[in-house]
Amino acid sequence: MRCKKAQGLLSPYLDGELPVMGRKMFESHLNDCANCRAEFDEMQALHNLFAGVERFSAPYGFAARTVANIETAKAWTVLWTSPLIRVAGVVMVLIIIGIGILSGNLLERTFSPQGAGKLAISFSLDVFNAAPPDSLGGVYLAMTEGKSEKL
């Protein structure tokens, strides 16, 4: 057996995955080849290292929590597929639409031709007089208007 082929068999040999015939040929090569032997020993050492790695346990209560989550999800699914809940949902939507229509009617009355006039007045900037007649600005304007006419 050549080294190139033997190196491809290092892992399967280590893992006991070689058939009997292949195993014997590989072992024979290992006995004769110091390089392949050294590589195998390194791989064996790495494999032994993993054997010493700490194994984990699932956190305390993991199974109970998992089953509880499954049951909760099932309960929600049952709730949302319940005919009563669906009817209640449709009624809610209709109520919201109704409120919207009523609000729209109120707004329309506000924005009607009669209402629009009042609205225009309420939003007109003419309401804001920067210099009312009884203010200092208003008195000043009255005085200067008289003078400019004379000029």
Add this chain to the structure above:
Amino acid sequence: MSQDPEELSLIDRFKNGETSAFEELVLKHQDRIYTVCRHMLGNIHDAEDVAQDTFIKAYHNLKNFKPSASLYTWLYRIAVNTCLDYRKKPFFESLFKRSEEGDVYTLEHASDGPSPEKLYEIKQLSFALQKSMARLSIKLRTVIVLKEIEGLSYEEIADVLETSMGTVKSRISRAREELRESMKYFTEQK
């Protein structure tokens, strides 16, 4: 693959509507599935979330499970695929790269207390193994976890990953080769 009769009974009971049988199945396999998730994801919380997702998926699909197949390779398959999907999430990569993986590969030592030199050597080896495993691609890491930590055969790993035995053999060889090189590098760094 032979099936455990007790397990077959639990599956039958579940299929007949006895959902409490499912909790017994979880108890039977939770350590294995949690361990795989922990080794693939590193973080304790992510591992628990994904392990839980694995069993939730199993719950919804157990009614279609064929008794001739192996339950634990079926569960491993769900766990591995769920871990891979979890790792694809955009936020995972930034978290994974930023945070230290934590002591996932801690080597056990004798309870009667090794010498300080031995303890130091164990600590160094744990560190080197931790770093070496982190450098492996997810595909190679998966096969090494299934082989070295979980002790599955090549055939079982091929079943879990839904691939050929030739691919499994090749990945394990490559993974070990890369680990050997990495371990040399990290153990020589002192």
